[in-house]
Amino acid sequence: MLPDLLTHSLAILALADGTVFKGSSIGAAGHTVGEVVFNTSLTGYQEILTDPSYCRQIVTLTYPHIGNYGVCEEDVEASKIHAAGLIIKEPPVLDSNFRKTRTLVQYLKDEGTVAIAHIDTRRLTRVLRTTGAQNGCILALPAGEKITEAHIADAIAKAKAAPSMAGLDLAKVVSRKESESWTETEWTLGKGYGEQTAPKFHVVAYDFGVKNNILRMLASRGCKITVVPAQTPASAVFDLEPDGVFLSNGPGDPQPCDYAITAAAQLIESGIPTFGICLGHQIMALASGAKTFKMKFGHHGANHPVKDLDNGRVSITSQNHGFAVDAESLPANLRPTHISLFDGTLQGLARTDKPAFCFQGHPEASPGPHDISYLFDRFIGLMSKA
Numbered sequence: 001m002l003p004d005l006l007t008h009s010l011a012i013l014a015l016a017d018g019t020v021f022k023g024s025s026i027g028a029a030g031h032t033v034g035e036v037v038f039n040t041s042l043t044g045y046q047e048i049l050t051d052p053s054y055c056r057q058i059v060t061l062t063y064p065h066i067g068n069y070g071v072c073e074e075d076v077e078a079s080k081i082h083a084a085g086l087i088i089k090e091p092p093v094l095d096s097n098f099r100k101t102r103t104l105v106q107y108l109k110d111e112g113t114v115a116i117a118h119i120d121t122r123r124l125t126r127v128l129r130t131t132g133a134q135n136g137c138i139l140a141l142p143a144g145e146k147i148t149e150a151h152i153a154d155a156i157a158k159a160k161a162a163p164s165m166a167g168l169d170l171a172k173v174v175s176r177k178e179s180e181s182w183t184e185t186e187w188t189l190g191k192g193y194g195e196q197t198a199p200k201f202h203v204v205a206y207d208f209g210v211k212n213n214i215l216r217m218l219a220s221r222g223c224k225i226t227v228v229p230a231q232t233p234a235s236a237v238f239d240l241e242p243d244g245v246f247l248s249n250g251p252g253d254p255q256p257c258d259y260a261i262t263a264a265a266q267l268i269e270s271g272i273p274t275f276g277i278c279l280g281h282q283i284m285a286l287a288s289g290a291k292t293f294k295m296k297f298g299h300h301g302a303n304h305p306v307k308d309l310d311n312g313r314v315s316i317t318s319q320n321h322g323f324a325v326d327a328e329s330l331p332a333n334l335r336p337t338h339i340s341l342f343d344g345t346l347q348g349l350a351r352t353d354k355p356a357f358c359f360q361g362h363p364e365a366s367p368g369p370h371d372i373s374y375l376f377d378r379f380i381g382l383m384s385k386a
């Protein structure tokens with residue numbers, strides 16, 4: 001049998017500004033639209049594709065060879081692919097991994113994800129860096145079909161018609177619809193080290209698009225976890241009598257998530273220890289009276305240096321956000337704790353009057369880096385003190 005690589009049909013990537021790339025289809029046939037962003041991570045393509053925060057975004061991976069270690073069933077942040085599409089330079093002719101069950105190309109096809117390869121991802125990234133993240137469309141043609149002017153015009157029109165990410169509330173779209181208790185730990189997957197702690201604290205985790213590894217890392221540190229839907233009111237959380245509340249990552253613009261902002265404000269006000277990551281960080285900031293804004297092309301990668309302002313320590317972190325908290329808008333009871341050394345934007349905040357803190361990047365990063373995982377221990381520390 002010919003390797004996947006030699007049997008691809010054709011595909012187009014069109015950006016809303018009219019830029020067009022021609023390549024080959026490595027996923028499902030058909031089309032997809034979304035905000036095109038670039039991620040500079042060298043590994044973690046499966047965790048990226050399944051991260052619910054990428055809902056309605058088409059991800060370009062800048063590393064040129066993607067798919068080299070195949071697809072492993074347990075390396076997922078959610079049960080399905082959430083990214084709207086994938087753009088890469090080159091899939092491998094052969095992949096290798098003792099845990100792999102499928103090739104990346106087969107996985108994309110099985111999941112119905114539209115994806116394009118063999119385009120100049122360096123040129124695309126320069127366009128996105130210059131113009132900012134913009135909407136795009138991948139049009140993957142059926143086998144044997146040639147690209148025509150009509151296909152190109154259609155793809156550009158679809159990219160132009162796609163809704164803007166600013167103002168979109170997607171947390172309630174990707175969230176679980178029912179509460180669920182979570183028990184999987186890093187040990188369940190054979191990835192744990194040191195001692196596994198027996199459950200000591202009950203944490204209610206809001207699912208705005210939560211990544212599995214956040215829940216695993218909390219469970220590994222002795223938390224019994226109840227995951228609740230995004231629109232759960234604070235009163236229902238109080239009824240569960242938690243020791244701590246977690247506000248998760250998630251897709252879209254934080255500003256329209258009024259249900260989450262109201263609930264977070266009430267929970268933080270009550271004095272329950274609260275920890276937020278990424279969208280959860282933005283929601284904690286909005287609930288405390290700060291403002292958020294849309295960034296030009298955001299932060300998406302696994303090598304972002306972040307400085308802890310309390311001790312000067314620099315951590316290399318994983319990042320995935322297109323919005324940020326405005327440092328000029330902080331009320332007196334919200335203190336900056338971390339900043340990005342790439343562009344000086346806010347990365348961490350803590351309430352001065354309540355046991356609540358949050359982080360913009362991803363301390364749970366799976367496959368890493370793990371420098372900033374100490375934030376999970378800080379949350380456990382807050383619950384131990386309460």
Ligand SMILES: NC(=O)CC[C@H](N)C(=O)O
Nearest residue numbers: 249250278279321322323
């Ligand atoms: N990973 C996340 O939680 C992303 C948060 C938000 N959707 C943003 O893009 O800024």
